[in-house]
Amino acid sequence: MVMILLLLVGIGMAAPQVDIDLERETRKKVALAITDFVISDSGSDVLGIGKEAKKILQKDLILSEWFSLLPEQVFEELEKIERSSSKVDYRNWRQVGAQWLIKTEYRLTAKGKGQIFTFRLYDAVSKRFLLGKRYKASRDLLRKTIHRFADEVVMQLTGKRGIAETEIAFLNQEKSGKEIYLIDFDGHNLRRLTHDNTVNLSPAWSPDAKWIIYTSYAARNPDLIMIDANGKKKQTLHRLPGLNTAAAWSPDMQRIALVLSRDQNSEIYILSSDRELKRLTRHFNIDTSPTWSPDGRKIAFTSDRSGTGAPQIYIMDSLKGDNSKVTRISFGSTYNDNPAWSPNGDQIAYTSRVGKRFQISIYDLNTRQSKVVTKGPESCEQPSWSPDGRFLIYRKRENGRHNLFIQRLGGSESRQLTFSDQGHSPAWSPHNRD
Amino acid sequence: MVIMNWKAIITTALCVFLTTACSKQLMPPEIETSANASNESDFTASSENNSEAQGGMAGGFFSEEPLAENSSSFGSAGSNAFGESGAGNNSSDSFGNNPFDSSSQGAWDPNTSGSSGSSGSSSSDFGSSGSGSSGSGSSGIQESRLQDFQASTSLKDIHFKFDKYDLDSESRTILKGNAEYLKNNPGMHIEIQGHCDERGTNNYNTALGERRAQSTKQYLVSQGVNSSNVHVVSFGEEKPFCFESGESCWYENRRAHFMVSK
Numbered sequence: 001m002v003m004i005l006l007l008l009v010g011i012g013m014a015a016p017q018v019d020i021d022l023e024r025e026t027r028k029k030v031a032l033a034i035t036d037f038v039i040s041d042s043g044s045d046v047l048g049i050g051k052e053a054k055k056i057l058q059k060d061l062i063l064s065e066w067f068s069l070l071p072e073q074v075f076e077e078l079e080k081i082e083r084s085s086s087k088v089d090y091r092n093w094r095q096v097g098a099q100w101l102i103k104t105e106y107r108l109t110a111k112g113k114g115q116i117f118t119f120r121l122y123d124a125v126s127k128r129f130l131l132g133k134r135y136k137a138s139r140d141l142l143r144k145t146i147h148r149f150a151d152e153v154v155m156q157l158t159g160k161r162g163i164a165e166t167e168i169a170f171l172n173q174e175k176s177g178k179e180i181y182l183i184d185f186d187g188h189n190l191r192r193l194t195h196d197n198t199v200n201l202s203p204a205w206s207p208d209a210k211w212i213i214y215t216s217y218a219a220r221n222p223d224l225i226m227i228d229a230n231g232k233k234k235q236t237l238h239r240l241p242g243l244n245t246a247a248a249w250s251p252d253m254q255r256i257a258l259v260l261s262r263d264q265n266s267e268i269y270i271l272s273s274d275r276e277l278k279r280l281t282r283h284f285n286i287d288t289s290p291t292w293s294p295d296g297r298k299i300a301f302t303s304d305r306s307g308t309g310a311p312q313i314y315i316m317d318s319l320k321g322d323n324s325k326v327t328r329i330s331f332g333s334t335y336n337d338n339p340a341w342s343p344n345g346d347q348i349a350y351t352s353r354v355g356k357r358f359q360i361s362i363y364d365l366n367t368r369q370s371k372v373v374t375k376g377p378e379s380c381e382q383p384s385w386s387p388d389g390r391f392l393i394y395r396k397r398e399n400g401r402h403n404l405f406i407q408r409l410g411g412s413e414s415r416q417l418t419f420s421d422q423g424h425s426p427a428w429s430p431h432n433r434d
Numbered sequence: 435m436v437i438m439n440w441k442a443i444i445t446t447a448l449c450v451f452l453t454t455a456c457s458k459q460l461m462p463p464e465i466e467t468s469a470n471a472s473n474e475s476d477f478t479a480s481s482e483n484n485s486e487a488q489g490g491m492a493g494g495f496f497s498e499e500p501l502a503e504n505s506s507s508f509g510s511a512g513s514n515a516f517g518e519s520g521a522g523n524n525s526s527d528s529f530g531n532n533p534f535d536s537s538s539q540g541a542w543d544p545n546t547s548g549s550s551g552s553s554g555s556s557s558s559d560f561g562s563s564g565s566g567s568s569g570s571g572s573s574g575i576q577e578s579r580l581q582d583f584q585a586s587t588s589l590k591d592i593h594f595k596f597d598k599y600d601l602d603s604e605s606r607t608i609l610k611g612n613a614e615y616l617k618n619n620p621g622m623h624i625e626i627q628g629h630c631d632e633r634g635t636n637n638y639n640t641a642l643g644e645r646r647a648q649s650t651k652q653y654l655v656s657q658g659v660n661s662s663n664v665h666v667v668s669f670g671e672e673k674p675f676c677f678e679s680g681e682s683c684w685y686e687n688r689r690a691h692f693m694v695s696k
Contacts, residue, residue: 040508086504105507114495118507132501134508138494145496178672199672201636211542221667222640226542237542243644243668246637253542259641261668264648266641273542286641302638309597311638337635351635358635381635400679425636 029068030157033098034058035079037117040107049115049139050106053146057102059186060150060164063415065390065408066157070098093124100124102153114138119149121156130156143188163386166429168393169193169203169212170404173422180214182229185386185406187417193231202246202425207253209432213237215245224258229432238271246288250296250318257290257299257318268301268321280321286311291341291348292318300329300339300348310334313350313363329363330370336361340383349373349383349392360394362409374407374414384428393417393426583625583665583693588615592650594688597634599645601653609650612692613657620660623695626650628668629675631684636670643668650690 034057037050045051061067075096082088082103093101101122108115114137121131133152137145147164154162166185171178176197183190193212194200201215201222209229216225219236224244227234238244242261249256256271257280268290270278280299281287289302299318304311306328313330316322330336335353342348345365352361354372358379363370374380379397386392386406393406396414401421407414501507589612592605601609616622628647630639647666655661675691676683 107508116508118501120501120503129503132503132505133498134501135496135498137496141494141496148498199669201640201670201672206542217669217672242666243640245640259637261641261644261648264652266644286638286645288641289635289637302635304638308599311635335634337638 029066031070031097031099032061032067033070033075033093033096033101034061035075035082035101035103037104037106038083040105040118043107045108049108049142050104053106053115053117053142054104056143056146056186057104057150060147060162061153063186064150064154064162064164065411066154066162067100070096088122088124088129090122090124090127093122098124100130100153109136115142117145117149121153143184147184147186160388161431163388163391163431166387166431168384168404168417168426168428169205170418170426171200171203171424172418172420173402173424177217178424180212180227183417190418193227193229203427204248205427205429206249207251207430209430212427213247213249213256215243215247224256229429246290248290248292250292251294252296255296257292259288259290268299270318280316280318282322289337289339291339293341294343294345298341300341302337302339312336313339313348315348329368330361332370333361338382340385342385343387343389347389349385351381351383360392373409380405382425384426386428387430391428393428395424395426582696583623584696586692586694589624589692589694591689591691593685594646594690596631596684596688597642599642599649601649605650606653609653610657613654613659616654616659616663617657620663623663623665625665625667625693626654627673627691627693628666628670629673629687629689629691630671631687632671632674632679633684634671636672640668640670640672643670646688646690 034054037054039045039050058069062069075093075098078089078092078096088101088103101124103120103122105118106115116134116136119131119133119135120129122128123130131152133149135145135149144165150164151162154160154164163185167182167189168185169180169182172181172192177199178201179196180193180200180203181190182193194214194216196216196218199217203212203214205212211226211228213224213226215222217223218225219239221239221241222243222245223236224238224247225234226237237247237256238258238260240260240262242264243259243266245259245266247256247258254273258269258271259266260269260277261267265284266286266288267279267283268281268287270280272278280290281301281303283303283305285303285305285308287301287303287305290299291301292299297318298315299321300313300315302311303314305314306312312328313336314326314328316326317324329348330350330352333352333354335358336350338351340349347365348363350361350363351358352370352372353359357377358381359372360374360380360383361370361372373392374394374396380394381397383392383394389409391406391408393404395402396405402423403416403421404418404423404426405414406417590608592601592608594600594605595602616624626647628643628645628650630643630646634642644666647668651661651664651666654664671687674683674687675689676686
């Protein structure tokens with residue numbers, strides 16, 4: 001019932017804005033039929049682009065964990081009958097068990113450098129055409145095109161853009177140091193971003209997903225570097241002697257929270273876009289790992305002010321810092337770090353020592369309770385949120401091998417994203433569309 | 435307590451000095467632009483420019499438009515927006531992923547940054563030459579960053595307890611010896627590297643390594659070593675000396691390591 005209401009809302013508006021928070025509702029997945037991508041006119045597809053594109057779309061929608069795909073043999077006959085006409089017999093589709101249906105036509109561009117996809121999404125339950133989209137894109141943007149449509153399909157269901165088009169930045173340990181790599185949400189398109197031949201630390205995205213800031217020892221001091229996501233351009237953003245580390249861009253992109261040790265101790269500062277520095281923490285102990293609340297008004301961070309060697313998670317005002325109330329939120333563990341504020345604003349994920357291992361914990365700002373969300377004999381660290389707030393990516397250590405895993409909140413399964421055995425410090429990109 | 439007060443004063447002085455230095459934009463951003471940086475990005479950004487001819491080698495094209503239920507899938511070639519003519523189209527969207535589109539970058543963009551002209555030869559200056567972010571002040575933050583350091587047998591490393599940065603009596607004894615050596619070689623610049631074992635988190639360990647290096651430096655200075663000859667850097671857990679998991683190895687990695695100027 002909720003779904004049908006949502007669909008009506010979705011149809012009624014060009015860009016549906018549904019305030020109902022669906023993340024935590026357990027709901028049945030929508031049974032989806034994806035028919036073969038039909039090449040239009042008399043064209044031929046010797047490269048098999050249609051088949052490849054269909055696979056990408058299927059995987060995207062499965063990974064979204066909103067849909068279950070109807071087995072193709074169930075609707076084989078129906079698909080054949082409808083192929084020659086533009087009609088959709090909703091009753092028949094409902095009968096084979098489909099709730100939603102995607103039909104796709106495509107053709108290659110005349111010069112052969114790209115393709116045009118025409119997608120149509122139907123709801124067999126409410127007997128409606130939901131969404132039509134046409135994309136023309138060059139061959140190298142094939143995956144991105146399909147991801148874009150998959151995210152539209154998710155938006156029709158939830159009112160929130162999907163995350164198939166997002167990517168993850170992370171560090172990979174090489175012989176000469178740690179380099180930044182990028183990988184798509186579906187595990188494809190792995191590529192190397194930096195060639196610094198040195199130790200790099202803690203990559204973090206700009207809110208518009210166009211830049212990554214990170215700390216590099218390239219000049220033999222941990223300096224703050226800014227590089228564009230295509231790797232074509234970079235600059236040194238901050239290079240005081242000592243630490244220039246653990247940087248995090250404010251949601252409005254006007255400020256960067258970072259750790260400096262110019263006071264011979266790591267303190268959190270705000271660097272504004274006019275290059276002014278403002279000190280936030282004033283404590284003799286270590287302060288590090290700032291993360292912004294989505295409204296930019298608070299910063300969660302790590303400090304061992306309650307005991308050296310026993311870092312805990314705290315929240316402070318992003319303007320007043322230690323000059324106003326600072327609240328500790330982690331209890332019951334002697335070592336916590338890497339706070340990551342959720343995009344929805346009501347949760348903070350962090351690394352927490354449980355027994356002899358690290359696990360990912362989530363603090364709920366409404367209930368003021370923390371819950372450990374990973375388990376097992378391996379250490380899980382360094383959580384980062386998907387921009388829709390439904391997934392976490394983290395580093396898992398198994399027998400000395402470090403790989404990145406993605407886990408849906410409320411889900412117990414995790415999906416291994418990287419296989420280099422040397423993956424660290426994942427940072428999930430925001431939605432990268434204007 | 436006396437030491438604390440002294441620290442507070444120095445800290446405050448540094449704060450004021452550095453804040454001033456920064457606000458005067460003595461610390462221009464360094465621009466590193468690779469050879470092809472002036473090319474367009476992978477995606478042609480503006481929606482007026484989606485023709486197939488655009489973009490060159492790396493350049494792709496992309497356009498997107500909504501579709502009614504019964505509209506024809508591809509329209510009539512040539513005349514509509516999705517034809518092959520290469521004319522501008524009226525797509526409702528595009529991959530606007532061009533990092534050189536300065537309109538949305540604001541002040542962080544290297545292109546729009548006001549002080550980008552000072553890159554080049556001065557970009558790696560760091561105090562010892564008098565320019566750069568630390569300026570020419572007399573504060574102890576002046577560092578010999580331009581120098582190369584090498585390992586030395588004359589200065590002994592010290593080790594730390596797990597998650598601690600304070601010096602035990604054994605470390606103090608070693609540091610007294612190091613201090614004597616440095617006072618006998620007053621022209622020598624050294625680098626103290628703070629290291630941690632692999633346990634713990636990267637961010638905390640980076641900060642902890644800094645504390646270890648700093649407390650080591652402070653002790654040397656208290657023994658009469660010239661503060662401006664001592665450069666400090668933390669590597670956290672990033673540059674271990676020993677690669678196994680176990681206390682003997684972890685002990686090896688929790689250290690302040692000395693390098694001397696070449």
